[in-house]
Amino acid sequence: MIVFLIIGGVGVALLLLFLVVGDLLDGLFDFAGDLLSGAGLAGLLGAFGFVGALILGLSDSLGWAIGGGIVAGVLVGLGAGWLSLRLRRGGDHSTVRTPALVGRQAVVINPIPTDGYGEVRIVAAGQITKLNARSVEPIEAGASVYITAVLSATAVSVARLNHGRS
Structure with a gap:
């Protein structure tokens, strides 16, 4: 033994x-x-x-x-x-890549001014991700937006999800 x-x-x-x-x-x-x-x-x-x-x-x-x-x-x-x-x-299958975020919905957490950056939060692959965001119009915090383009690894361009609402 x-x-x-x-x-x-x-x-x-x-x-x-x-x-x-x-x-x-x-x-x-x-x-x-x-x-x-x-x-x-x-x-x-x-x-x-x-x-x-x-x-x-x-x-x-x-x-x-x-x-x-x-x-x-x-x-x-x-x-x-x-x-x-x-x-x-394993591990790469659920890794969030910034270009894959285009078209996804996000929520503004810091207001986005016309001439600067705000911040949005998106849930992708089960992970909460915060990104800097620009827009052609000012968007208030709490608004739903969608990502229209990737500006850099940490910044995106967004537009309002519902243009009819403020």
Whole structure:
């Protein structure tokens, strides 16, 4: 049982190592095309060791302990590798890009004068974003507007959503 617990402890130690200095070791323990990464290897060892020790303690069968540890280790290792891969490759799908805001509705939070900038708030991809805004006419705070053009990464041009209302 001690051997299983040591293997599980090595898995936990590797996981802590990858959490602390993961960027420095990135790619060192990548196998099978990023699917079984360092986190996956740590999960495999940890699950193999601790599940093997648990089965050995319950059944006193070394064969069952090794088999159960291998199954648990492979499942946890592949799961950790898959999650690690998703985290590394994900994130760009919901990132708000300023050009994608054209045509979307926003609310004026600081009045927009004719000759200067005000501020609008827009909810895009679940995130509240504040942008500087210009308009050809003055628009008061609280008015609904739509974005007509992107002036810069932090500024847009807007127009009233309902021209008939003040």
